[in-house]
Amino acid sequence: MNLIEIASILGAALAVSFGAIGPGLGEGRAVAAAMDAIARQPEAAGTLTRTLFVGLAMIETMAIYCLVIALLLLFANPFLH
Amino acid sequence: MTESPLAIYALFHLGPIAVTEPVAVTWGLMLLLVGGSILLTRRLALHPTARQAALELLVTTIEGQIRDTMRVAPARYLPLIGTLLLFIFFANWSALVPGVEPPTAHIETDAALALIVFAAMVYHGVRARGLRGYLATFAEPTYVMVPLNLVETITRTFSMIVRLFGNVMSGVFVIGIVLSLVGLLVPVPLMALDLLTGAVQAYIFTVLAMVFIGGAAGDDAEGKDNKDRTP
Numbered sequence: 052m053n054l055i056e057i058a059s060i061l062g063a064a065l066a067v068s069f070g071a072i073g074p075g076l077g078e079g080r081a082v083a084a085a086m087d088a089i090a091r092q093p094e095a096a097g098t099l100t101r102t103l104f105v106g107l108a109m110i111e112t113m114a115i116y117c118l119v120i121a122l123l124l125l126f127a128n129p130f131l132h
Numbered sequence: 133m134t135e136s137p138l139a140i141y142a143l144f145h146l147g148p149i150a151v152t153e154p155v156a157v158t159w160g161l162m163l164l165l166v167g168g169s170i171l172l173t174r175r176l177a178l179h180p181t182a183r184q185a186a187l188e189l190l191v192t193t194i195e196g197q198i199r200d201t202m203r204v205a206p207a208r209y210l211p212l213i214g215t216l217l218l219f220i221f222f223a224n225w226s227a228l229v230p231g232v233e234p235p236t237a238h239i240e241t242d243a244a245l246a247l248i249v250f251a252a253m254v255y256h257g258v259r260a261r262g263l264r265g266y267l268a269t270f271a272e273p274t275y276v277m278v279p280l281n282l283v284e285t286i287t288r289t290f291s292m293i294v295r296l297f298g299n300v301m302s303g304v305f306v307i308g309i310v311l312s313l314v315g316l317l318v319p320v321p322l323m324a325l326d327l328l329t330g331a332v333q334a335y336i337f338t339v340l341a342m343v344f345i346g347g348a349a350g351d352d353a354e355g356k357d358n359k360d361r362t363p
Contacts, residue, residue, distance in 0.1 A: 119297070
């Protein structure tokens with residue numbers, strides 16, 4: 052195993068692990084705010100849930116970008132060929 | 133090691149043309165959607181049957197979404213937006229059929245869809261504002277912003293590609309990994325989550341397409357409808 056492969060695997064692991072922190076915190080805040088809003092105003096739960104899911108998917112995309120980078124490093128590494 | 137989610141293999145050959153699985157599934161979906169639409173709309177009546185009422189509800193919902201998001205009359209954009217929504221939705225949910233992998237889990241399909249949105253964005257921008265007017269929008273608010281606006285136009289198309297690809301592909305990938313570890317029943321909740329993600333991503337892709345096209349077209353006065361909106 053040469054240095055580039057080791058660095059790629061480490062890079063992929065680091066990308067996924069640290070890339071998950073930000074969206075994790077963000078999703079936590081979003082869900083907490085939505086719970087707060089539903090507790091205050093239960094009749095708006097339908098609209099809130101729909102908006103929440105769309106917002107969560109947008110936040111989650113940040114983590115997915117990191118996953119795509121990690122998979123590129125593992126499966127389609129441009130420096131290995 | 134599971135196989136690469138980025139690789140793509142030929143399923144069979146039609147003469148000199150190699151046909152891959154996403155292409156075959158895409159054509160199957162197109163046949164299903166077009167054929168289904170033709171069959172379902174063959175006998176339309178003034179007093180709708182339950183089937184027709186359900187279809188009308190679907191179309192009216194999409195129209196309402198377009199009207200809410202773009203603030204214009206939906207008729208001009210309904211064919212493109214509605215087709216995008218239905219196609220991506222059915223493509224993401226085609227994983228329900230055993231042995232079929234969603235075509236949106238391969239980056240080529242997503243790139244094609246995002247390119248369609250990009251072309252529609254330019255087309256509607258030029259149509260609504262004229263070529264000069266559309267190019268002038270890149271110089272807003274000042275001329276300093278021209279390079280940034282150009283870069284943004286490219287990157288937001290690219291982020292649409294990666295967003296849809298990453299979400300659908302990661303679902304397929306995770307289910308593949310879990311299936312290789314435990315076979316029975318354990319992947320089922322993940323599959324359910326994957327269906328939810330698929331539906332939400334279809335909606336998000338469509339909303340983003342609406343926002344981008346609407347932003348390029350601006351408020352074209354002739355397309356504006358004020359008649360059925362409450363003041």
